[in-house]
Amino acid sequence: METDVVVIGGGPSGLMAAIAAAEQGARTLIIEKGKKLGKKLAISGGGRCNVTSRLPKDEIIKHIPGNGRFLYSAFSVFDNEDIISFFSELGVELKEEDHGRMFPVSDSAQDVVNALITRLSALDVKVWLETGVKAIDYHENSHTVLLQDGQKIEAKSVVVAVGGKAVPHTGSTGDGYPWAKTAGHTVTDLYPTEVPLKSNQPFIKNKSLQGLALRDVALSVKNQDGKHIVTHQMDMLFTHFGYSGPAVLRCSQYVVKLLKNGQQEVSLYIDALPDKNKEALLSELQAMMSENSKKAIKNTLKGLVPERYLHFILEKNKIDLDTKCANISNEHIRHFIDDIKHFELLVYDSLPIEKAFVTGGGVSIKEVVPTTMASKIMPRLFFSGEILDIHGYTGGYNITAALVTGRLAGQNAAWASF
Structure with a gap:
């Protein structure tokens, strides 16, 4: 023909x-x-x-x-x-x-x-x-x-x-x-792009955050020298194998390239409240805790971020969920804010192409x-x-x-x- x-x-x-x-x-x-x-x-x-x-x-x-x-x-x-x-x-x-x-x-x-x-x-x-x-x-x-x-x-x-x-x-x-x-x-x-990413961090392995979606977070990729590569502000999702959702997919090609270039693990950082800087957030939380000194921290901070994520970050920083606000030190709150603004995800691979x-x-x-x-x-x-x-x-x-x-x-x- x-x-x-x-x-x-x-x-x-x-x-x-x-x-x-x-x-x-x-x-x-x-x-x-x-x-x-x-x-x-x-x-x-x-x-x-x-x-x-x-x-x-x-x-x-x-x-x-x-x-x-x-x-x-x-x-x-x-x-x-x-x-x-x-x-x-x-x-x-x-x-x-x-x-x-x-x-x-x-x-x-x-x-x-x-x-x-x-x-x-x-x-x-x-x-x-x-x-x-x-x-x-x-x-x-x-x-x-x-x-x-x-x-x-x-x-x-x-x-x-x-x-x-x-x-x-x-x-x-x-x-x-x-x-x-x-x-x-x-x-x-x-190589794969717009691809979910794999992690073996403990909270991924034990599935404590599986299925949790974070809305409108700023997700950043850094190389092994700590140099900022890219940030995307969108939604993301914790899965049984690692991370997915729009922000993760957009960051994925940069992660894949770093892994291809020999990095064993790549760090991504979640800023769960990208519209607030650390000092403003500290002042806000201190005021809330002062006003609610006799209430449990989990109730005072409810709504700040999704409840599962809030409880996870509190527990990570050894803050008991039922602790009264009056009994929590500024140092603990600063560490908590560090994780809210800069929580590290470690990625060792992506899903296949x-x-x-x-x-x-x-x-x-x-x-x-x-x-x-x-x-x-x-x-x-x-x-x-x-x-x-x-x-x-x-x-x-x-x-x-x-x-x-x-x-x-x-x-x-x-x-x-x-």
């Missing part, structure tokens, strides 16, 4: 690439090894699909710490506002929520997937599901896509949009890296043209989405990168095929 453009991968980037190619008039085939298109998209955002962000472009790129600056050129062609208009034209209106996050008004990720599939159909894009790709044979004026069943497809251009290695049940199992290497590309070290939300590493961006997503090494070969060495925080940033790079890859693959 012959065609103009083959897009390998039916995730957000592949769907956008196939639509973009077909809109230019290219005969387009999309190949997906799974039973459905858009499987990862359908489960994103808790099934609501955080399509993009309405933050300014500079802010979006700050939220893509893994080579986000590479996207400046792409955003000059197709950006987050274009994504919003694109879906509006497909009949999917988006609404803005906190931090600029854009969701479908219907709160249904499936509506986003269905709109993309309907557009593919309207453009006569051929869709082959449950079709595995074995390899790609590269030639000067065309490429041959070899399928697992022995079939061969001659394509003038190929877009590789198969994702990374995170969330493998959606089909992202790292298939594209060998094809990139065969073309002469460098694949940088792969298969349990991560996003893959760090991938096809080196130094070998990809930023305005077209074309390979600098192999003519008529394009990359888009998570196979590239680009990764962002959760919150619509990875989907934005996938849609933007997919749009450029598909358009330029079409133009290269004429």
Whole structure:
């Protein structure tokens, strides 16, 4: 079989690439090894699909710490506002929520997937599901896509949009890296990002804090020299194996890199009351305890932080929960405040890349043209989405990168095929 453009991968980037190619008039085939298109998209955002962000472009790129600056050129062609208009034209209106996050008004990720599939159909894009790709044979004026069943497809251009290695049940199992290497590309070290972290601290082992969520804490990462690396103020969760939740996921890539660089353990610090400094908090607590001198400390401080966490920090500082406020020294209170503002978590590992939300590493961006997503090494070969060495925080940033790079890859693959 012959065609103009083959897009390998039916995730957000592949769907956008196939639509973009077909809109230019290219005969387009999309190949997906799974039973459905858009499987990862359908489960994103808790099934609501955080399509993009309405933050300014500079802010979006700050939220893509893994080579986000590479996207400046792409955003000059197709950006987050274009994504919003694109879906509006497909009949999917988006609404803005906190931090600029854009969701479908219907709160249904499936509506986003269905709109993309309907557009593919309207453009006569051929869709082959449950079709595995074995390899790609590269030639000067065309490429041959070899399928697992022995079939061969001659394509003038190929877009590789198969994702990374995170969330493998959606089909992202790292298939594209060998094809990139065969073309002469460098694949940088792969590692998990947006991933829960593991700890063997006593309170994790004995599960005393398991299931506890802390709201709007400031979580900081420091290296072994005590140098501050990053802070994120969001929610977090204690689990049976360690730590999870939005703040932990955002900090995780920095922890993973420190561990990869040889640190045995990485320290994170929780500030449970980030809007209050230590001295102000000390004055506040001293006043409360003075007014309630005959009350038990656990009752006087109730509501300061979640009750389980309060009791845990008090007991850690050898303050009996039923001790009357009048009987507690300033020194004890200062140590208590130290833990409220700077409680140390020790992490020795993360969950594996298969349990991560996003893959760090991938096809080196130094070998990809930023305005077209074309390979600098192999003519008529394009990359888009998570196979590239680009990764962002959760919150619509990875989907934005996938849609933007997919749009450029598909358009330029079409133009290269004429």
